[in-house]
Amino acid sequence: MDMMHHIFQPYLDQFVLIFIDDILVYSKSEEDHENHLRTVLQVLRENKLFAKFSKCEFWIREVTFLGHVISGDGLAVDPSKVEAIVEWKRPENVTEVRSFLGWQDIIEDASKEGLGCVLMQYGKVIAYASRQLKQHEKNYPTHDLELAAIIFALEK
Numbered sequence: 001m002d003m004m005h006h007i008f009q010p011y012l013d014q015f016v017l018i019f020i021d022d023i024l025v026y027s028k029s030e031e032d033h034e035n036h037l038r039t040v041l042q043v044l045r046e047n048k049l050f051a052k053f054s055k056c057e058f059w060i061r062e063v064t065f066l067g068h069v070i071s072g073d074g075l076a077v078d079p080s081k082v083e084a085i086v087e088w089k090r091p092e093n094v095t096e097v098r099s100f101l102g103w104q105d106i107i108e109d110a111s112k113e114g115l116g117c118v119l120m121q122y123g124k125v126i127a128y129a130s131r132q133l134k135q136h137e138k139n140y141p142t143h144d145l146e147l148a149a150i151i152f153a154l155e156k
Contacts, residue, residue: 007047008040016040017065023051024065033059108153110145112138117153129156 004018015036017024025040027033037058044051057063062071069076091097108117116130129152137148 003047007043007049011036011039011043019066022065024063024070026070030059108146108149110142110149112145115145115149115152117149117156119153119156127156129153 004021004023005012008016008018008023012018015025015027015032017026023040025033025036027036041051062069064070064078067078067081069078088100089096091100107120108115110116112133114130114132116128118125119127131152133145137145140148
């Protein structure tokens with residue numbers, strides 16, 4: 001991984017992303033993309049590295065990379081990664097709620113400045129969210145701010 005980052009250093013975050021041995025090349029135009037692909041393949045060749053053709057995808061407008069769908073429209077979570085949660089049956093009793101909450105953790109907090117929350121699964125962070133308090137919310141008592149943080153976390 002260090003080698004890949006080293007050899008592609010001039011191009012990282014310009015038109016190349018590297019994750020271990022995966023290379024993602026992105027461009028604004030087809031002409032730029034052709035040049036970027038040529039550059040990446042040349043760098044590989046110069047360093048005696050090879051791309052297995054059967055694992056390559058060229059000229060695609062949307063790609064799934066590290067659990068996200070990347071396209072000209074931006075970045076989105078891969079629907080297959082959240083399908084189980086979306087399809088999860090709504091808990092109807094305390095036992096089912098406890099079962100669901102045992103599977104993941106939602107940690108929320110509030111201060112006089114903002115609200116924040118973290119969604120974790122098996123002790124690993126899945127998502128963060130936070131926001132500043134609106135001017136009128138800064139006057140809320142602590143228990144109302146904590147409740148606002150819970151509502152914010154559940155809505156996110």
